[in-house]
Amino acid sequence: MDTYELLTRNAAEVVTEEEVEALADDPDGKRAYVGYEPSGVLHLGHLLTANKLIDLQDAGLEVVVLLADVHAYLNGKGSFEEIRDTAEQMKEQFLAYGLDDDQTEFVLGSDYQLDDDYELDLHELELATSLNRAQRAMAEIQGGETAKVSHVVYPLMQALDIEYLDVDVAVGGMDQRKVHMLAREELPSLGYEKRPAIHTPIVGDLGTGEGKMSSSEGITISMEDSTEDLEEKVNSAFCPPTRDPEGDLVNPVLELFQYHVFPRFEEVVVERPDEYGGNLEYDDYEALAADLEAGELHPADAKGALADYLDELIAPGRQRLRELRSE
Ligand SMILES: Nc1ncnc2c1ncn2[C@@H]1O[C@H](COP(=O)(O)OP(=O)(O)OP(=O)(O)O)[C@@H](O)[C@H]1O
């Protein structure tokens, strides 16, 4: 796989292709970042961006993980102290998941976002941006509660982070795209360069395939799930045997194979007793999806394999969480 393919595989959007091609041509010393509001336990939605960070590390980029404590505070996620406490747990889970310790810089937002220079740039950005624009950028991130002043400061700070963390590309789920667009438009007015962005898809709720997998509702697989919980959740997942001709019907089982399993395993083996045709082996996602669609692969067998591979992916993080909690 060439570097551009590695940087962009499984991305829902790349802004712009030319700019990311330029990065792919010369990745040495280049930096990428994702920011996360610290929350106790990571779920497979969060880990989708982590998979992209692992791709970027494999391509030779340095990776910055912003533990966005000030942002979480502005978004009403708890007291500052509570949030700071969960940031360390989050870092440990990312490392256990497979981010390379030597190639990853973990930064707390409050380490630089309270400095004078940052504050003054923020105020300049506040002057340059309409309320309406900031609210639109925040709409998908905020999730619907009444807007507070903090909710319009938030996306402007996120835009400034791209400059202050000195990154060459911003990475995030599709829900972050409007903030990245705002940053591309407004950073040049402060004399800073605009940077490209890579956006990863949003995975659907496991039970329905609709909306987004979220820690607050629906069926979510997280680092906390035991092997048994995970099997139970995957078994109850929505898994229509055919793809919708309009392309609207999301199959969360296939999504998890595509975005989580195939990027991390060279080959996927679906175990079946000989009387049902014996094991099936796949080295790419399309072949597995085609077999499911053709009825060659039964949803129950696909789910069994999915649960095993996901378990292997989350086991180190689950173990680390248990250790942290018993300390
Ligand atoms: N279902 C998902 N699929 C892909 N990425 C996701 C998903 N859910 C969250 N993310 C990513 O994880 C980060 C944190 O998002 P967010 O805080 O909305 O998640 P959450 O913990 O599930 O929150 P909530 O419980 O409010 O839905 C964002 O960068 C977002 O892009």
Ligand SMILES: N[C@@H](Cc1ccc(O)cc1)C(=O)O
């Ligand atoms: N907006 C991100 C968190 C974030 C905060 C600051 C950033 O610079 C980047 C990302 C989220 O929804 O979780």
